[in-house]
Amino acid sequence: MEVVLHEASNVVMSNGHTRESDSEKVCYKPVQESDLVQTFSRLPQKDSVDVAFENVTYTASLGFRKGNKEILHGIHGRFPPGKLIGIMGPSGAGKSTLLDVLSGYRISGIGGTVYANGLERNLNAFRRLSCYITQDDRLQELLTVHENMMIVADLKLGSRVPAQEKEAIIREILETLGLEETAETRAGRLSGGQKKRLSIALELIDNPVVMFLDEPTTGLDSSSCSQCVRLLRELARQGRTIVCTIHQPSATLFQLFDLVYVLSDGNCLYQGSTENLIPFLEAVNLPCPQYHNPADFVIELACGEYGAEKVERMVNETDNGRSHRWFDKPEFLPSLNKLKENNKHKLEKQKPAHLQSTSQWNQFKTLCRRAFIKSKRDVTLTYMRIIVNISVGLLFGVLYWQAGNHGGKVLDNYNLIFSVLMHQMMSPMMMMILTFPSELGVLTKEHFNRWYSLKMYYASLTIMDVPLSIFCCILFSVIMYWMTGQPLEWNRFGMFTALSLLTVFVAQSFGLMIGAVFNVVNGTFMGPCLSVPMMMFAGFGVTLRDLPSYLKWGSYISYLRYGLEGMVGAIYGLDRPVLFCPEEEYCHYKYPEKILAEIAMTGDQFWNDIIALLIILFFLRTLAFVLLRWKLYSVR
Numbered sequence: 016m017e018v019v020l021h022e023a024s025n026v027v028m029s030n031g032h033t034r035e036s037d038s039e040k041v042c043y044k045p046v047q048e049s050d051l052v053q054t055f056s057r058l059p060q061k062d063s064v065d066v067a068f069e070n071v072t073y074t075a076s077l078g079f080r081k082g083n084k085e086i087l088h089g090i091h092g093r094f095p096p097g098k099l100i101g102i103m104g105p106s107g108a109g110k111s112t113l114l115d116v117l118s119g120y121r122i123s124g125i126g127g128t129v130y131a132n133g134l135e136r137n138l139n140a141f142r143r144l145s146c147y148i149t150q151d152d153r154l155q156e157l158l159t160v161h162e163n164m165m166i167v168a169d170l171k172l173g174s175r176v177p178a179q180e181k182e183a184i185i186r187e188i189l190e191t192l193g194l195e196e197t198a199e200t201r202a203g204r205l206s207g208g209q210k211k212r213l214s215i216a217l218e219l220i221d222n223p224v225v226m227f228l229d230e231p232t233t234g235l236d237s238s239s240c241s242q243c244v245r246l247l248r249e250l251a252r253q254g255r256t257i258v259c260t261i262h263q264p265s266a267t268l269f270q271l272f273d274l275v276y277v278l279s280d281g282n283c284l285y286q287g288s289t290e291n292l293i294p295f296l297e298a299v300n301l302p303c304p305q306y307h308n309p310a311d312f313v314i315e316l317a318c319g320e321y322g323a324e325k326v327e328r329m330v331n332e333t334d335n336g337r338s339h340r341w342f343d344k345p346e347f348l349p350s351l352n353k354l355k356e357n358n359k360h361k362l363e364k365q366k367p368a369h370l371q372s373t374s375q376w377n378q379f380k381t382l383c384r385r386a387f388i389k390s391k392r393d394v395t396l397t398y399m400r401i402i403v404n405i406s407v408g409l410l411f412g413v414l415y416w417q418a419g420n421h422g423g424k425v426l427d428n429y430n431l432i433f434s435v436l437m438h439q440m441m442s443p444m445m446m447m448i449l450t451f452p453s454e455l456g457v458l459t460k461e462h463f464n465r466w467y468s469l470k471m472y473y474a475s476l477t478i479m480d481v482p483l484s485i486f487c488c489i490l491f492s493v494i495m496y497w498m499t500g501q502p503l504e505w506n507r508f509g510m511f512t513a514l515s516l517l518t519v520f521v522a523q524s525f526g527l528m529i530g531a532v533f534n535v536v537n538g539t540f541m542g543p544c545l546s547v548p549m550m551m552f553a554g555f556g557v558t559l560r561d562l563p564s565y566l567k568w569g570s571y572i573s574y575l576r577y578g579l580e581g582m583v584g585a586i587y588g589l590d591r592p593v594l595f596c597p598e599e600e601y602c603h604y605k606y607p608e609k610i611l612a613e614i615a616m617t618g619d620q621f622w623n624d625i626i627a628l629l630i631i632l633f634f635l636r637t638l639a640f641v642l643l644r645w646k647l648y649s650v651r
């Protein structure tokens with residue numbers, strides 16, 4: 016399929032005239048059954064959507080006792096299908112906020128009504144037809160363009176579409192977007208314009224009929240900007256409603272938009288066709304100076320450079336977006352009531368459905384596959400984890416050489432057990448705190464665009480790390496256990512390793528909980544800070560017997576306490592015989608019961624410790640999920 020990017024149909028001249036080019040001019044017509052998105056023949060076909068909004072307000076909370084701030088002040092608007100619509104305005108005018116409200120990304124602090132085809136928007140149904148492309152391209156940079164597309168095809172189309180058909184869909188989209196040459200290039204190595212096109216391509220897989228794009232041209236050079244806007248225009252021509260915010264477009268870029276919606280400080284200054292902007296300015300007695308880019312001029316007006324009274328005049332003329340007078344052929348614009356009549360029967364047929372298009376199992380499988388490819392591509396962290404575990408194991412081995420079977424080195428061995436716990440706690444926890452926050456941006460975008468449910472993302476995140484964690488833990492335990500001369504009995508080694516592994520999993524969950532809530536800087540501070548009480552209550556410095564009664568609760572919630580108690584039991588419990596002691600030495604703790612009594616442990620609590628660690632693990636994993644969910648929704 017060829018790349019077909021039409022030239023602009025009308026060129027706006029600064030004298031207010033428009034020059035018609037040879038491409039077809041699209042008029043508004045009522046949305047009907049036949050208004051299907053025709054291009055991308057292989058994609059699921061859907062009806063076009065006419066988006067309208069009335070009296071929309073958005074009030075942001077400024078924080079505890081700081082009150083609220085109204086950002087959008089009861090604006091109205093109409094975004095018909097088949098049009099490329101640009102939301103323009105100076106910085107801080109409320110463009111992104113309006114886009115967030117219309118796309119359904121913002122869910123709190125909103126007033127007014129948003130309509131889809133004349134019917135009050137049902138948020139979930141609307142989200143199934145739309146997508147949101149963020150300003151920063153949150154892509155899987157380690158995956159190639161084709162892999163990215165295939166993963167999304169698997170997530171969105173599932174197994175009901177055969178692999179061959181998916182390949183054909185991907186090829187069609189990549190060719191249309193001019194990305195076929197880069198199919199085998201990693202997303203991280205693409206140019207800015209290519210990344211933007213890939214972001215669009217990924218969303219096109221399930222053929223959304225409404226596309227919201229936040230500043231798609233930011234960071235692109237003029238030729239990539241124009242290529243990107245032309246592409247959006249072409250996608251709009253296929254029946255989609257494409258709404259994007261745009262900062263200050265050049266005259267060439269401006270003319271590519273069909274409709275513009277100009278905001279100034281949360282009010283609508285102008286709503287209408289691009290070519291009607293100049294006549295509109297003349298009508299409000301603010302003619303655009305000759306040879307001046309009308310887009311620049313209207314932004315200058317919106318900034319208040321020519322006085323607040325002029326802004327008010329324009330807001331009054333458009334009736335804050337209620338007026339459709341400046342649309343191209345407004346007489347063809349169907350009324351909301353008419354749209355409602357035409358689409359009422361669809362509302363009745365609507366069945367509640369999941370936001371995601373495929374089964375949970377399919378999402379889980381695909382996310383695991385993606386995580387596997389990513390870990391194969393970037394093996395640095397994997398190697399580092401293996402190397403750290405080998406090095407620390409060797410270091411402990413050398414430092415505490417054969418301390419485990421020596422009656423004179425029991426206290427050293429006790430210190431070693433605590434150090435092992437420190438190692439098993441700190442590295443997994445810090446790894447999660449440092450890596451997880453960088454995933455949040457991508458997760459927010461993909462989750463909002465309904466690629467997968469949070470549950471399945473979380474399940475794949477939990478499962479995918481298990482094999483490497485087990486491998487690293489066993490590797491470390493074997494080296495350290497053997498070199499430090501711990502009792503060479505399978506059951507003791509098994510108990511020791513099981514407790515190490517559970518400590519690793521609990522620490523990972525603890526790190527995930529912190530990483531889900533805090534950014535890297537705050538998390539790096541909070542992680543070790545919150546770990547200090549865990550160490551204090553582990554029974555290492557102050558034995559559990561000597562803990563003041565009012566602090567006893569601390570020992571029940573410290574997961575290190577169960578790790579320490581269990582490991583000491585595995586090494587010195589189970590009726591271990593008298594330890595080796597050279598004749599010339601005095602070995603105070605050569606009877607294992609003596610050390611157990613000294614540190615107030617019985618050595619037979621293994622199963623209790625395992626159960627306690629499992630309960631803590633379950634609790635922390637659940638809490639981390641709840642916090643992650645809260646984090647994802649709190650920003651909205």
Ligand SMILES: Nc1ncnc2c1ncn2[C@@H]1O[C@H](COP(=O)(O)OP(=O)(O)OP(=O)(O)O)[C@@H](O)[C@H]1O
Pocket residue numbers: 075076077084086104105106107108109110111112113262
């Ligand atoms: N959650 C919030 N709390 C407080 N103020 C907010 C919040 N969200 C947005 N604002 C304010 O609302 C105004 C509009 O913000 P918005 O991001 O929509 O502007 P914009 O037109 O997209 O600007 P830019 O082009 O610079 O991105 C700004 O003054 C911003 O500071």
